[in-house]
Amino acid sequence: MNKTAETIEDAERRHDQNQYLTFVLGRETFALGILSIKEILEYSPPTEIPMMPAFIRGVVNLRGAAVPVVDLCARFGRPSAAVTKKTCIVIVETRVEDESHVIGVVVDAVNEVLEIPGSEIEPAPSFGASIRADFIEGMGKVRGKFVMILDVDRVLCVEEMEMLTQAAASADVVQPAA
Amino acid sequence: MTDSALPTFIAESRELLREMEAALLECEQGETGAEAVNSIFRAAHTIKGSSGLFGLDGIVAFTHVVESVLDRVRANTLQMDRTLAAILLECRDHIEHLVNAVADGKSDDIQLATKGEGLLQRLTARAGGVGSAMTHTIATTPVAPAAGREHWQINVQFHTEVLRNGMDPLSFIRYLGTLGDIVALKSLTERLPAVEEFDAEACYLGFEIELASSESQERIEAAFEFVREDCTLQVRPQAPAAQEVAAEKREVDAKESKASKSSDSRSLRVDGDKLDKLIDLIGELVTAGATTTITARKAGLSELNESTLRLARLVEEVRDQALKLRMVQIGPTFSRFQRIVRDVAREIGKEIRLEIGGAETELDKTLIESITDPLTHLVRNAIDHGIETAEVRRARGKNVEGVVRLDAYHDSGSVVIEVADDGGGLKRERIVAKAIERGLIADGSSLTDSEAFALIFEPGFSTAEQVTNLSGRGVGMDVVKRNVNALRGTVELDSKEGEGTTVRIRLPLTLAIIDGFLVGVGNSSFVIPLELVEECVELGDEHRSPDGDQRYINLRGAVLPFVRLREMFSLRSSASRRESIVVIRCAGQRIGIVVDDLLGEMQAVIKPLSRLFSRIRGIGGSTILGTGQLALILDVTSLLDLCLNTRQAHTAPRRALMD
Numbered sequence: 001m002n003k004t005a006e007t008i009e010d011a012e013r014r015h016d017q018n019q020y021l022t023f024v025l026g027r028e029t030f031a032l033g034i035l036s037i038k039e040i041l042e043y044s045p046p047t048e049i050p051m052m053p054a055f056i057r058g059v060v061n062l063r064g065a066a067v068p069v070v071d072l073c074a075r076f077g078r079p080s081a082a083v084t085k086k087t088c089i090v091i092v093e094t095r096v097e098d099e100s101h102v103i104g105v106v107v108d109a110v111n112e113v114l115e116i117p118g119s120e121i122e123p124a125p126s127f128g129a130s131i132r133a134d135f136i137e138g139m140g141k142v143r144g145k146f147v148m149i150l151d152v153d154r155v156l157c158v159e160e161m162e163m164l165t166q167a168a169a170s171a172d173v174v175q176p177a178a
Numbered sequence: 179m180t181d182s183a184l185p186t187f188i189a190e191s192r193e194l195l196r197e198m199e200a201a202l203l204e205c206e207q208g209e210t211g212a213e214a215v216n217s218i219f220r221a222a223h224t225i226k227g228s229s230g231l232f233g234l235d236g237i238v239a240f241t242h243v244v245e246s247v248l249d250r251v252r253a254n255t256l257q258m259d260r261t262l263a264a265i266l267l268e269c270r271d272h273i274e275h276l277v278n279a280v281a282d283g284k285s286d287d288i289q290l291a292t293k294g295e296g297l298l299q300r301l302t303a304r305a306g307g308v309g310s311a312m313t314h315t316i317a318t319t320p321v322a323p324a325a326g327r328e329h330w331q332i333n334v335q336f337h338t339e340v341l342r343n344g345m346d347p348l349s350f351i352r353y354l355g356t357l358g359d360i361v362a363l364k365s366l367t368e369r370l371p372a373v374e375e376f377d378a379e380a381c382y383l384g385f386e387i388e389l390a391s392s393e394s395q396e397r398i399e400a401a402f403e404f405v406r407e408d409c410t411l412q413v414r415p416q417a418p419a420a421q422e423v424a425a426e427k428r429e430v431d432a433k434e435s436k437a438s439k440s441s442d443s444r445s446l447r448v449d450g451d452k453l454d455k456l457i458d459l460i461g462e463l464v465t466a467g468a469t470t471t472i473t474a475r476k477a478g479l480s481e482l483n484e485s486t487l488r489l490a491r492l493v494e495e496v497r498d499q500a501l502k503l504r505m506v507q508i509g510p511t512f513s514r515f516q517r518i519v520r521d522v523a524r525e526i527g528k529e530i531r532l533e534i535g536g537a538e539t540e541l542d543k544t545l546i547e548s549i550t551d552p553l554t555h556l557v558r559n560a561i562d563h564g565i566e567t568a569e570v571r572r573a574r575g576k577n578v579e580g581v582v583r584l585d586a587y588h589d590s591g592s593v594v595i596e597v598a599d600d601g602g603g604l605k606r607e608r609i610v611a612k613a614i615e616r617g618l619i620a621d622g623s624s625l626t627d628s629e630a631f632a633l634i635f636e637p638g639f640s641t642a643e644q645v646t647n648l649s650g651r652g653v654g655m656d657v658v659k660r661n662v663n664a665l666r667g668t669v670e671l672d673s674k675e676g677e678g679t680t681v682r683i684r685l686p687l688t689l690a691i692i693d694g695f696l697v698g699v700g701n702s703s704f705v706i707p708l709e710l711v712e713e714c715v716e717l718g719d720e721h722r723s724p725d726g727d728q729r730y731i732n733l734r735g736a737v738l739p740f741v742r743l744r745e746m747f748s749l750r751s752s753a754s755r756r757e758s759i760v761v762i763r764c765a766g767q768r769i770g771i772v773v774d775d776l777l778g779e780m781q782a783v784i785k786p787l788s789r790l791f792s793r794i795r796g797i798g799g800s801t802i803l804g805t806g807q808l809a810l811i812l813d814v815t816s817l818l819d820l821c822l823n824t825r826q827a828h829t830a831p832r833r834a835l836m837d
Contacts, residue, residue: 047800047808048702049791050747059787059800061808064462066800068788101788158789166793 022111031149043087053164069104076131081108094156101158116140187228191277194221203516206263219248237276240294244269247305333412335384340408353401358391460500461783467493468804508586509537522561529579536586541593552658556597556681564601598680604673631671635659663815694782698775699743700751703809705782710762717757740770741821764814796820
């Protein structure tokens with residue numbers, strides 16, 4: 001009984017591995033593997049955390065847990081887009097070693113869930129993309145166009161972001177308060 | 179018994195070993211009570227028994243000898259004294275090592291075994307006589323206490339075929355007589371049939387025999403070797419009746435004298451994670467309840483309002499009860515220091531007694547775990563630097579034996595733990611001189627006693643003339659302070675030169691929930707721990723000019739420096755029409771925090787922030803408001819540091835912040 005359940009789950013997992021959620025940031029389309037996505041929330045303004053770099057919007061209450069929210073535009077070094085009706089927070093789970101972290105990302109709009117088979121994914125170009133090359137897991141071909149598949153563990157690398165937040169916080173201390 | 183029970187065995191053994199240690203230390207101090215000896219014996223006995231179940235022969239063999247010696251002490255044939263207690267303490271340590279070895283998965287450590295043998299030799303040499311009798315009577319079952327001649331209860335039921343198989347039941351009983359003295363024998367005749375059904379070749383007999391023998395259970399059972407298949411045999415040790423009564427009486431006494439002991443047996447072990455999960459859930463329940471209350475109030479239905487209020491009260495009660503589940507008494511933690519005090523005092527040749535008070539004071543288990551290290555440091559400090567040497571004490575006309583006192587009590591919503599000694603006390607002048615030398619304070623500044631003593635918590639401060647291997651390397655007090663602050667606690671110190679020092683640690687009752695004061699700045703809400711809030715005053719218009727340099731007000735004649743939370747945190751919202759100052763007291767300083775709105779008291783369930791924010795300063799966590807919004811909890815200590823740093827950049831003198 002148990003065994004069949006596992007195999008079904010495995011099969012589902014294999015199937016899910018090729019599934020991606022596509023979303024819009026500015027004028028570009030990106031994709032995230034569906035396995036790392038926990039849920040999608042309607043945008044509600046996060047509680048601001050003081051002395052944080054621009055890419056950290058704050059924290060939201062996700063059923064009793066304080067979940068940090070990252071502005072992907074700012075993370076990619078672009079100006080943040082204005083909040084519209086279509087703005088969403090995608091809740092993502094990342095893993096660092098054995099620790100899992102739940103992080104929300106603000107995106108301009110969510111498109112659809114697609115299947116992109118491995119054969120349709122090209123390796124990331126070493127330069128020429130609009131974002132850091134190590135953020136890109138691959139270039140998926142969807143209806144003749146490329147979408148950037150993000151490497152979620154890199155984009156939302158907690159260690160790297162932690163260092164950036166520290167730099168931002170200490171920069172604030174050195175500046176004498178006017 | 180499976181290996182999955184092994185962790186329980188290890189945990190239980192450690193607990194028993196702790197009890198045993200406490201009781202042994204009591205004995206060593208010459209207070210050998212029957213209860214102490216009993217508890218030592220019980221511990222050894224239980225450990226031996228359970229290790230037998232796991233087939234840990236090393237522990238069984240070692241503990242058995244210890245137990246036998248203890249049994250003689252219990253029976254008053256051997257006198258417990260300091261030397262014996264000291265050896266037994268070492269034996270206890272050895273058992274602990276053996277148990278640890280099992281926990282680490284290497285139960286056959288040769289070094290340990292040799293060490294154990296040496297110990298046993300010393301023990302038997304001290305106890306005398308028992309050695310030869312004991313070493314070969316390693317019992318096979320956990321329930322066999324063996325000391326000299328033991329009374330055995332033997333129940334044997336011969337099967338009907340015994341006679342036909344050519345065996346004579348009587349010969350076995352005669353053989354038993356060579357192993358010891360048969361004290362009593364009773365024939366069991368229940369199986370005898372009516373005369374007409376009686377078969378002369380069949381055996382219907384059973385015997386109940388009481389045997390006094392120094393042989394092992396194995397040897398007695400071996401007497402029936404030849405009829406093994408043809409009989410039902412039960413051999414069990416029987417305590418002499420008198421001893422049984424005495425034991426019972428002692429148990430009754432124990433029950434009466436120590437109600438806490440009996441409550442131990444009614445407790446059950448629960449996985450800590452399960453408790454945490456429960457408390458998490460209840461935290462959410464509190465939040466959800468608050469949301470419902472607000473919604474109900476908006477709806478304006480009085481019946482709904484009433485029922486939500488009733489619900490809220492119940493939820494609050496459930497929460498309080500759930501938090502109590504995590505509460506444990508501090509006694510066992512304190513008792514562990516008996517050993518540390520004894521060992522350290524011996525090492526440096528001082529006579530020191532540890533007194534314990536408030537052992538039944540309860541606090542959160544996580545707190546107890548985190549407070550052990552700072553406490554150890556303080557106790558060592560007291561022994562090492564606090565208590566003078568015997569000569570000095572004699573010269574000062576004090577009792578030669580120094581006293582270190584650990585105390586715990588509840589005080590207005592927090593727990594206070596005190597480490598006190600009756601030693602030399604702190605020398606104020608030396609501290610001040612040192613602080614000036616280190617540049618911590620300016621020359622000629624006037625300090626109150628508590629300010630001067632607080633200096634020893636500064637990093638890199640140590641006035642010990644000698645550096646011993648225990649403490650005095652200048653690290654320590656600052657670490658203690660940091661650890662305590664990390665638990666949202668405070669440390670203060672009282673000292674009288676020549677009379678002693680008392681270090682007082684004040685801790686919150688629990689780490690999960692705080693009483694907070696909710697304030698608003700623009701759209702953001704912040705929670706200030708309520709115990710730090712002294713009062714709230716309105717910020718007068720004269721201080722409101724945004725370019726005004728003056729960052730202090732006159733609060734009833736005293737200077738009160740303040741910070742604007744909006745500037746501190748670079749919040750984007752614009753200043754509001756009215757502002758208030760929340761006056762907080764932290765680490766002996768009083769400062770004002772300027773906020774827009776005062777929103778009142780609340781109980782905040784602390785939600786830790788993500789690791790992303792681990793380096794953030796000034797904020798200790800978050801909590802969820804009744805509206806579902808998140809509010810940030812201010813970490814006032816680090817906020818204060820933050821102010822000081824910015825102020826120093828302003829070349830404002832640091833002392834200005836001290837009131």
